[in-house]
Amino acid sequence: MLKVTVFKDERTLARALATQIAATLNETPDLVLGLPTGRTPVRLYHDLGTLHADLSRATTFNLDEFLGIGPDHPGSYRAFMAHHLFSRVNIAPERIHVLNGAAPDPEGECGRYERAVAGAGGIGLQLLGIGTNGHIGFNEPARELAARTHRVVLKESTRRSNAALFGGDLSLVPREGLSMGMATILQARRIVLMATGKSKARSVELAVRGPITTKLPASFLQLHPAVELMLDEAAAGLLGEHATF
Ligand code: F6R
Numbered sequence: 001m002l003k004v005t006v007f008k009d010e011r012t013l014a015r016a017l018a019t020q021i022a023a024t025l026n027e028t029p030d031l032v033l034g035l036p037t038g039r040t041p042v043r044l045y046h047d048l049g050t051l052h053a054d055l056s057r058a059t060t061f062n063l064d065e066f067l068g069i070g071p072d073h074p075g076s077y078r079a080f081m082a083h084h085l086f087s088r089v090n091i092a093p094e095r096i097h098v099l100n101g102a103a104p105d106p107e108g109e110c111g112r113y114e115r116a117v118a119g120a121g122g123i124g125l126q127l128l129g130i131g132t133n134g135h136i137g138f139n140e141p142a143r144e145l146a147a148r149t150h151r152v153v154l155k156e157s158t159r160r161s162n163a164a165l166f167g168g169d170l171s172l173v174p175r176e177g178l179s180m181g182m183a184t185i186l187q188a189r190r191i192v193l194m195a196t197g198k199s200k201a202r203s204v205e206l207a208v209r210g211p212i213t214t215k216l217p218a219s220f221l222q223l224h225p226a227v228e229l230m231l232d233e234a235a236a237g238l239l240g241e242h243a244t245f
Pocket of ligand 1 (some may be wrong): 039064129136137
């Protein structure tokens with residue numbers, strides 16, 4: 001059974017995790033962090049700034065990026081990260097890694113990224129969100145999952161939940177993305193998945209209790225020896241009784 005910690009609300013969760021990450025950075029200044037975008041980590045990223053977490057020697061790798069738009073595009077995950085985290089902390093720009101959605105050779109870009117992760121010594125702490133359909137990064141439910149960083153056709157539901165980054169216009173949301181694969185993610189030494197809100201309760205329940213299946217990529221986390229799910233009460237709503245922090 002995956003380790004689950006339940007917090008009374010999103011604010012408490014974000015503060016607890018930010019405090020924990022800041023402490024980890026004090027002990028391990030050259031920590032390699034894997035990072036998600038999305039609504040869920042926004043408060044955490046702001047709290048890392050407020051707590052003056054020291055990322056001066058840390059390295060980051062983002063999970064995924066849209067294909068067909070460059071890092072300067074305001075809808076890119078690179079721009080999202082700059083706004084919500086990188087501009088708020090003291091990370092060295094050369095140690096920030098985000099897949100380049102405008103790379104002329106997307107498959108080559110995926111290979112380059114895998115080598116960069118390996119070259120940094122692998123990911124020490126991988127943070128994750130979860131889709132309402134159980135996706136992780138852009139690893140969507142499918143008959144097969146790609147192990148390594150790859151090019152992916154986005155599901156309509158994923159494009160819709162990202163429309164806000166493109167002024168609410170679904171037609172502007174790219175149809176493809178680049179994403180770390182499940183094996184890349186599962187090679188991280190430690191993983192923390194955050195989920196908040198009732199809309200995540202079902203995918204969280206299936207990730208924890210369901211069969212391990214490519215139809216719910218998050219279920220593969222059951223195979224990892226050091227995963228923690230940090231949830232608010234709403235996201236933990238289908239898991240039964242838990243102590244709440
Ligand atoms: C994005 C990512 C996605 C999100 C997921 C949840 O980098 O990894 O898998 O974590 O779509 O998104 P939010 O947090 O917006 O509910």
